[in-house]
Amino acid sequence: MSNDLRQQPADVSLHADGPGVVPDRFPAARAHEAGASLARTGAAVLLGRDATADALVVAAAEVLGSRLAELYPQRLRTSRDGEPVHLHADSFDLTVDVGGVQRRRRDPDEDFVLVQCVRPAPAGGDSFAVDAHRVVDDLASGDPELHAFLTGVDVDLYGVWAGLRGLPAVPRVGRHVEYTRTGRRIVRRTDGAAPLHRDPDADRVQAMLARLDRAVRAMEPALPRFRLDEGDILVLDNYRCWHGRDAHTGERSVRILTLRSTDAR
Template structure:
């Protein structure tokens, strides 16, 4: 089936209030004219407004940083099933994902991707609206069972060797009423259940649907001084491959009062241990 319409190009907006409204309706927006990282963080806080609890730069996405983090992750062992974490390389098209997926409920509900310098060639972005993707699947008789699985069956969202300790459906309504739809390459059925083998087929079909939306939908370029404002619960994101060592994007994570859980301190994506409940 054609799922390309689940991918979209965000609209460019002129201010924090408009960004907030467009994010609520469409899942993402782009703002321009942010001269530096501090201005980008401040703008993100304005977008969250009086719901803002915590915001700050999580990491700087550069080729050098990616290589350094990937080397640490490559040295980590495989889990008991032979699964191994992999950060990939900047030259590869990125796997669609929600930022902070390794932290489960503690993942940020807002994501701001500020571009200091785009790649000279490549590095274009993509966004996938999981609400739209699930609606497309539900409307197709051959895939309605997949949409139902995603909405009703608990799975394990943990990365190898870093268990989250809780299970949840791929798509759900959060306590604040927000749609949350998740994907990353380590999603798996809950181990040891009677339907584990059957559920693997659904998890793989969800992966195929996400990859198809990524590879058939539009991509777009974010220029220097521009920032994507993304509903990190609803929208998957990523970028095309590039080899430009000068490309720099700051990933800014924000938690609002809508967030399912808010960490007390910084989160480490290289060693993603789940925060202790406060």
């Protein structure tokens, strides 16, 4: 695809047939417009960036400006002949001791994530995303029982990983759908959710978590795909959008930056 075509914003950001999101794409000269697109659809792609850690930090500042509150350490992820990465929202709770000082490496309330393509896969590896707010709204009529679970039942958000060093011993209790004190809706999607300790409804909670997994994976094949080329940066509202990618052959590398804005919970 030519650079001229790639630099044009998409005509439709929300896929007409479902909750899939096709992010608008912004060359460097129009980066200042990305914030408005992000607010409207929850996603944007910044084009033509250097594939460097510094470029990722600069991009976060360009999009969020004075709303940028806290950055977490970047993560470089390389996969070879990678399996699919299913729809998820970035979320974790990890604290480490550095020279006797407690430092957060991840935060449960990261509200934005930037994914930079460092090396695209030779084949496959295309990205996809959904407006999770719309997914939940559709469940209200499509699967009221699952909707009631997501909006009304507490789980241990990271219980699956309870033995991991750095993860707090105190369970992080929450619901998949919650609101910040300023009214932002959070829709979580993590592989770490588990029933609360000695929850009398643990079997039902586990069954509903499995039901959510099936529902999410069932929507993935029909979602529109978009490709990130070297240096491109996908910016996502982590409270609103879930994202994933297709399987790929060869080597693919991305650099991930999660952060909290002043609007975070």
